[in-house]
Amino acid sequence: METTSIEIQHLYKTYSSQNSQVKALRDVSLSIPEHEIFGVIGLSGAGKSTLVRCMNLLERPDSGKVILGGQDLLALNKKQLRLCRQKIGMIFQHFNLLEQLNVLANVCFPLEIRGIPARRRKEKAMDLLQKVGLADKAKAYPSQLSGGQKQRVAIARVLANDPGILLCDEATSALDPETTKTILDLLKTIHNTMGITIVIITHEMAVVRDICTKVAVLDDGAVQECGNVAEVFHAPKSKAARRLLLMGDKEE
Amino acid sequence: MWNETMIRMLLNGLCDTFYMTLVSTFFGYVIGLPLGIALTLTDSGGIMPNKGVYRILDVFINITRSIPFLILLILVMPLTKMIAGKTYGSTATIVPLTLAAAPLIGRMVESSLKEVGHGVIEAALSMGAKTETIVFKVLISEARTSLLVGATIVLGTVLGYSAMAGVIGGGGLGDIAIRFGYYRYETGVMLVTLLLIVAAVQLMQGAGMLAAKILDHRKQA
Numbered sequence: 001m002e003t004t005s006i007e008i009q010h011l012y013k014t015y016s017s018q019n020s021q022v023k024a025l026r027d028v029s030l031s032i033p034e035h036e037i038f039g040v041i042g043l044s045g046a047g048k049s050t051l052v053r054c055m056n057l058l059e060r061p062d063s064g065k066v067i068l069g070g071q072d073l074l075a076l077n078k079k080q081l082r083l084c085r086q087k088i089g090m091i092f093q094h095f096n097l098l099e100q101l102n103v104l105a106n107v108c109f110p111l112e113i114r115g116i117p118a119r120r121r122k123e124k125a126m127d128l129l130q131k132v133g134l135a136d137k138a139k140a141y142p143s144q145l146s147g148g149q150k151q152r153v154a155i156a157r158v159l160a161n162d163p164g165i166l167l168c169d170e171a172t173s174a175l176d177p178e179t180t181k182t183i184l185d186l187l188k189t190i191h192n193t194m195g196i197t198i199v200i201i202t203h204e205m206a207v208v209r210d211i212c213t214k215v216a217v218l219d220d221g222a223v224q225e226c227g228n229v230a231e232v233f234h235a236p237k238s239k240a241a242r243r244l245l246l247m248g249d250k251e252e
Numbered sequence: 253m254w255n256e257t258m259i260r261m262l263l264n265g266l267c268d269t270f271y272m273t274l275v276s277t278f279f280g281y282v283i284g285l286p287l288g289i290a291l292t293l294t295d296s297g298g299i300m301p302n303k304g305v306y307r308i309l310d311v312f313i314n315i316t317r318s319i320p321f322l323i324l325l326i327l328v329m330p331l332t333k334m335i336a337g338k339t340y341g342s343t344a345t346i347v348p349l350t351l352a353a354a355p356l357i358g359r360m361v362e363s364s365l366k367e368v369g370h371g372v373i374e375a376a377l378s379m380g381a382k383t384e385t386i387v388f389k390v391l392i393s394e395a396r397t398s399l400l401v402g403a404t405i406v407l408g409t410v411l412g413y414s415a416m417a418g419v420i421g422g423g424g425l426g427d428i429a430i431r432f433g434y435y436r437y438e439t440g441v442m443l444v445t446l447l448l449i450v451a452a453v454q455l456m457q458g459a460g461m462l463a464a465k466i467l468d469h470r471k472q473a
Contacts, residue, residue, distance in 0.1 A: 082380040096369070098393065100469050102469070
């Protein structure tokens with residue numbers, strides 16, 4: 001079964017430390033249909049990262065439901081969850097490549113986890129490096145690459161398992177505007193050719209405007225508004241959306 | 253006094269010292285590596301947080317680490333006799349040396365593995381990696397440089413401990429230094445053994461650091 005749609009229902013998550021409680025998510029519900037490029041925008045501390053980590057259960061919500069392609073993730077046992085995660089790709093702000101392995105070995109890593117034989121791993125990894133335009137860097141180490149190149153490697157790595165969903169956690173936030181553009185173009189190409197559902201977590205208006213079809217505005221752990229990008233950007237209903245728009249304008 | 257017998261004795265002592273140091277460090281890792289991995293995984297920020305297990309291991313290591321080696325040496329004599337058949341000589345000394353090295357190694361491994369960034373572990377988890385894959389392919393592989401530097405420090409420490417065992421006839425260079433330098437006032441012999449010990453530590457230090465450097469891919473080549 002392909003897990004490509006995402007259904008989030010009444011998600012709550014609170015972080016408690018000794019003398020304070022932070023409500024990271026307060027009754028968040030979202031419905032992301034198949035093949036969508038869905039943006040979640042908010043300022044830092046709005047709960048975006050927690051929300052995206054609930055989509056593959058890197059964080060477990062206190063209550064609520066996470067349903068991917070009809071499958072309730074919270075009902076899975078450890079092994080089932082592991083197998084399910086192999087179909088949910090995730091890329092990160094700081095790329096999170098294995099620094100001691102070369103580019104090729106990094107892309108092979110998820111295939112190794114799945115137990116694919118070494119030769120087929122390499123073939124597939126080279127193929128993916130070709131796709132992201134880094135075939136000539138296969139033997140290089142991450143420390144020898146630029147930020148944009150590292151994110152390309154991370155994208156090749158995440159595609160190795162043919163995911164139905166791609167979660168992007170501030171994937172362009174450590175990159176300059178030019179490089180951001182090329183990474184977003186790459187994501188668009190991937191979306192067009194593979195038809196996967198993409199969730200983009202960002203604090204940058206420009207990213208949402210460039211690539212997303214729908215957007216949810218998150219503030220203080222709750223969804224303030226949700227709709228088509230054009231509508232939300234032209235006639236923002238919530239205070240949080242207006243504030244983000246104003247900040248985005250200032251940056252541009 | 254610098255006849256063939258003396259030189260042979262010193263060379264034998266050097267060999268015994270290497271033998272004790274390397275074998276004890278090896279067995280130390282057999283115990284200490286799993287210990288360090290367990291500490292890393294069960295700590296509150298680890299991937300299998302378990303307060304109870306962490307606390308027990310933590311206290312156990314702290315207690316064993318606080319026993320001075322000379323006292324441990326005497327304390328475990330019955331055990332040494334059980335395992336090695338006697339309490340003197342280099343093979344017997346391996347028993348207390350291993351016991352002293354293991355908790356130290358556990359701590360060294362723990363601190364090395366904790367240097368691995370949480371992001372990389374998160375990435376591996378998001379790919380559906382098993383715990384053992386994360387331990388061997390992410391934690392140990394990524395921390396290799398730090399682990400090797402740690403091993404180098406451990407070797408130096410164990411070598412120092414092995415010399416201490418000379419007090420109870422533990423064999424090796426320390427034994428020679430005490431017998432000749434302390435009991436017979438042969439300062440010359442003592443100084444030579446000292447030089448050999450310094451050279452041995454230098455050698456291991458140099459080799460360890462070189463290996464760590466060669467295996468590190470984080471810096472631009």
